[in-house]
Amino acid sequence: MNDSIVSLVDKYHLIAAFAVVGLTMYVAYWLSRHLTAGRLHGSAIAIIIGLALAYVGGVSTGGSKGLSDVTLFSGLGLMGGGMLRDLAIIATAYGVRFQEIKKAGLRGVIALFLGVLVSFVAGAVVAIGFGYTDPVDITTIAAGAVTYIVGPVTGATLGASSEVIALSIAAGLVKSILTMIATPLTARLIGLDNPRSAMIFGGLIGTTSGVAAGLAATDARLVPYGAMTATFYTGLGILLAPTVLFLAVRAIF
Amino acid sequence: MVIYGVALLAGCMLAGLIIGDVLGQLLGIDANLGGVGIAMLLLIFVTGYLKDRGKLPETTESGINFWNAMYIPIVVAMAASQNVAAAFSGGMVAILAGVLAVVLGLALVPVLTGKKVDDASPLESAPTTPSGH
Numbered sequence: 001m002n003d004s005i006v007s008l009v010d011k012y013h014l015i016a017a018f019a020v021v022g023l024t025m026y027v028a029y030w031l032s033r034h035l036t037a038g039r040l041h042g043s044a045i046a047i048i049i050g051l052a053l054a055y056v057g058g059v060s061t062g063g064s065k066g067l068s069d070v071t072l073f074s075g076l077g078l079m080g081g082g083m084l085r086d087l088a089i090i091a092t093a094y095g096v097r098f099q100e101i102k103k104a105g106l107r108g109v110i111a112l113f114l115g116v117l118v119s120f121v122a123g124a125v126v127a128i129g130f131g132y133t134d135p136v137d138i139t140t141i142a143a144g145a146v147t148y149i150v151g152p153v154t155g156a157t158l159g160a161s162s163e164v165i166a167l168s169i170a171a172g173l174v175k176s177i178l179t180m181i182a183t184p185l186t187a188r189l190i191g192l193d194n195p196r197s198a199m200i201f202g203g204l205i206g207t208t209s210g211v212a213a214g215l216a217a218t219d220a221r222l223v224p225y226g227a228m229t230a231t232f233y234t235g236l237g238i239l240l241a242p243t244v245l246f247l248a249v250r251a252i253f
Numbered sequence: 254m255v256i257y258g259v260a261l262l263a264g265c266m267l268a269g270l271i272i273g274d275v276l277g278q279l280l281g282i283d284a285n286l287g288g289v290g291i292a293m294l295l296l297i298f299v300t301g302y303l304k305d306r307g308k309l310p311e312t313t314e315s316g317i318n319f320w321n322a323m324y325i326p327i328v329v330a331m332a333a334s335q336n337v338a339a340a341f342s343g344g345m346v347a348i349l350a351g352v353l354a355v356v357l358g359l360a361l362v363p364v365l366t367g368k369k370v371d372d373a374s375p376l377e378s379a380p381t382t383p384s385g386h
Contacts, residue, residue, distance in 0.1 A: 017330055018326075021326045021327075021329050021330050021333075022326070024329055024333075025325070025326055025329065043325045043328075046325065046326075046329045047328060047329055047332045049329070050328075050329040050330070050331075050332030050333040051332045051333070051335070051337050052337075053333045054332060054333045054334060054335050054336075054337035054338075055337040055338050055341060057333070057338075058336060058337055058338030058339065059338050064336040064339065065334050065335075065336065066332075066333055066334045066335050066336060066337055066338075067333045067334060068333065068334035073333070076330045076333050076334045077334045079326075079327060079330035080327055080328070080329070080330030080331030080332070080333065080334045081331075081334070084323075084327055085327050085328070085331055086266060086270075086289050086292075087262060087263070087266055087320055088320045088321070088323050088324040088327045088328075089289060089293075089324065090262060090265060090266050090269070090289060090292045090293050090296055090320075091262055091296075091317050091318075091319075091320035091321040091323075091324065092293075092321050092324050093293035093294070093296050093297050094262075094296055094297075094300055094314075094317045094318065094321055095321075096297050097301070098297070098301075107365055107366075107367075110365065111361075111365050114361065114365070115358060115361075118354070118357045118358060118361065119354035119357070119358065122350060122353040122354045122357055123350040123353075123354060125353070126346055126349045126350040126353055127346060127350065129349075130343070130345070130346045130349075132346075141346060141347075141350060142350070144347070144350065144351075145350040145351060145353070145354040146354075148328070149328065152331060153289050157273070157284050157285045157286075157288065157289070158284045159283070159284065161336070162335050162336035162339075163335075163336045163339040163340045163343075164340075165335055165336075166332075166335035166336055166337045166339075166340035167340045167343055167344075167346055167347045168347075169331070169332055169335065170340070170344065170347035170348075170351075171346070171347040171348075171350040171351045171354075172351065173347075173351070174347055174348050174350070174351025174352060175350075175351035175352075175354050175355050176351075178351060178352060178355045179355055182355060182359065183359075186359055190359055190360070190362040190363050191362065191363050191366055192362060196366055197362055197363070197366040200362055200365045200366050201358075201359075201362050204358040204359075204361050204362055204365070205355065205358045205359070206358075235290060235293050235294075236290075238287070238289050238290040238293065239287050239290030239291070239293075239294075240287075240290075242284065242285070242286060242287055242290075243276075243286045243287040243290075246284075247280070247282075
């Protein structure tokens with residue numbers, strides 16, 4: 001009986017993955033609402049759970065593909081693999097209007113480019129400080145400091161190892177969570193109380209869930225202004241990190 | 254039809270990846286240079302063009318919106334299938350990189366905001382006009 005269930009789930013692995021991820025999302029959003037009063041966005045908690053499951057899977061199987069090495073959860077590898085991931089990421093560009101960026105003005109555009117660049121350099125400096133010398137590794141970790149999406153997309157196109165990609169996701173996740181927590185605490189200090197600074201903030205920090213949750217905790221009326229620039233951030237990062245920024249890192253190392 | 258939206262998305266993705274591949278070869282790098290980013294730009298322009306001409310019915314849109322909505326779940330699945338156990342020892346890199354990025358980003362906000370003028374004055378009361386979002 002048990003064997004037949006296991007083989008069934010194994011056979012329909014992608015479907016099983018949908019169910020597992022759906023359940024994870026439910027738990028994460030429940031925790032977000034009831035334990036953090038919405039301060040920590042459900043998506044961040046869901047990714048933490050994902051990484052934790054990958055750790056458990058890796059330790060228990062000794063494999064290198066996280067939870068997807070466990071037969072029952074092999075579908076996670078397909079669902080979270082490069083093909084569907086890139087399709088979903090490209091789909092997020094749908095509905096983006098370039099007219100919006102005009103509203104943000106020149107300062108917004110400068111904030112966007114500077115935001116991607118500063119985060120990338122910060123990540124690169126830390127990676128180099130920890131002894132990474134391969135330009136692919138440095139670029140992937142640096143891209144992770146841009147957002148937890150730019151990191152793995154960059155890592156996958158450059159052929160980084162899963163270990164380094166995991167680090168890049170974690171770096172982006174730390175950034176997103178810290179933004180959620182630190183934004184309301186530092187808002188007064190950095191003058192985050194008006195539409196213009198909110199747009200600049202969105203462009204400089206960019207990690208969408210962090211920006212939205214952080215601004216919501218500061219002043220909910222600022223959310224649309226921050227989102228206006230943050231929408232472009234991941235896309236700009238995906239465009240710059242594996243291309244110009246990688247070439248720059250490769251030229252130096 | 255829903256499949257038109259999915260096919261449009263797939264078409265943009267393939268075109269973007271091909272361009273990225275060609276770019277990589279031109280520059281002599283064994284990688285896809287910005288293919289995903291190029292695909293995103295293509296999708297924005299193509300759907301924008303179609304929408305302005307009223308050629309993007311709701312069912313077609315829903316084919317794209319489905320994958321848009323699957324983004325976070327797919328990221329969760331991606332996180333769950335990485336080699337986290339091996340990366341665990343290097344966790345400090347991730348923490349420091351993330352922290353430094355946020356600190357620098359926050360510190361630059363007042364620098365770029367500059368002097369307070371009309372649109373940079375604090376929101377004292379609820380906005381009287383809807384912002385359109």
